[in-house]
Amino acid sequence: MRKVIVSLIALIAILAFLSSTGAAATKVTLQPSSKNVNAGDNITLDVIVTPDTQISGMQFDLEFDGSMFRVVDVTEGKLFSQSGQNTIFNPGQAGDGKLKHVYGCILGSSSVSNPASFATVTLAASPGVQGTSQVYLKNVVISSSSSKPVDLRLVNASITVSEPKKPKGLLSKMVADLLG
Numbered sequence: 173m174r175k176v177i178v179s180l181i182a183l184i185a186i187l188a189f190l191s192s193t194g195a196a197a198t199k200v201t202l203q204p205s206s207k208n209v210n211a212g213d214n215i216t217l218d219v220i221v222t223p224d225t226q227i228s229g230m231q232f233d234l235e236f237d238g239s240m241f242r243v244v245d246v247t248e249g250k251l252f253s254q255s256g257q258n259t260i261f262n263p264g265q266a267g268d269g270k271l272k273h274v275y276g277c278i279l280g281s282s283s284v285s286n287p288a289s290f291a292t293v294t295l296a297a298s299p300g301v302q303g304t305s306q307v308y309l310k311n312v313v314i315s316s317s318s319s320k321p322v323d324l325r326l327v328n329a330s331i332t333v334s335e336p337k338k339p340k341g342l343l344s345k346m347v348a349d350l351l352g
Contacts, residue, residue, distance in 0.1 A: 196224040198314055198322050200232070200290075202307055202329035210336040212299040214244060217307065217329055221251050222287040226317040228252070229277030230290050233312075237305035238269025240333055241295040248276060249289030257282045263291075283317035297333045304332045 199222040209215050219232065230251070243266035252259045257278045264274035274291055278284070295307075307329040314322050 196323070197325040198223045198225065198227065199325045199327065200309060200312055200314070201327040202309060205327060205329050206331075207329070208332045208334060209297050211297050211301055211333050212336070214294055214296050215331060217293045217295065218249065218289045219291045219293065219309070220287065221290050221314070223285045223314075223322075225322055226283035226285050227314050227322060228283040228317050228319075229275070229315040231273070231275035231311065231313050232291075233264075233273065233310040234271040234293060234307060235310050236269055236295070236307045236331075237303070238267075240298055240301050240303060240305045241269075241331070242266070242298070243271050243293065244296045245292075245294040246271065246274060247292045249291050251288040251290040252276055252278045252284060254284060254286060254288050255282070257284075261291075277315070281317075295331075297331075300335075302333050302335055304330060306330050 199220075201220045201222070203218045203220050207215055221227070221230065246263035246266075248259065248261035248263075258280065259276055259278055261276035262274060264271050271293065276290065309326045309328055312324055312326060314324060316322050
């Protein structure tokens with residue numbers, strides 16, 4: 173009976189070890205993951221990819237509180253061009269609280285495995301609106317060098333918008349009046 177229990181414990185330990193080593197996944201992170209901004213300010217979020225295998229293409233959507241933010245710009249990062257490869261990049265279409273169909277890939281048969289930014293998204297915080305909004309990566313697909321989807325781990329972001337501090341005191345008011 174003791175041998176059966178020891179064998180069972182050993183088997184469970186081996187299975188636990190094998191499942192933890194097989195749990196690797198490509199990490200996609202919105203950076204910064206947490207940020208405080210003033211109403212009316214812009215914030216840039218980098219979509220950082222840390223591959224666990226060779227990859228050659230990616231797509232994603234972004235969701236956020238449309239009453240708090242609007243998309244200003246989307247630019248391609250260096251993920252797929254880091255070794256001089258030619259790429260194609262689509263900045264997507266911005267809508268109310270969404271950025272859809274951002275995609276890019278390497279043209280040709282190359283692939284990459286070094287971490288880098290896939291895209292930079294610039295959002296504008298709405299004037300006069302305060303609060304906290306989660307920014308979510310959605311519909312993320314990354315393809316391996318053999319055009320198969322890879323396992324993913326997503327890290328989203330949280331942005332807090334505050335009203336800008338107003339100058340206090342007579343001297344501050346005079347300076348503010350002089351500057352317009």
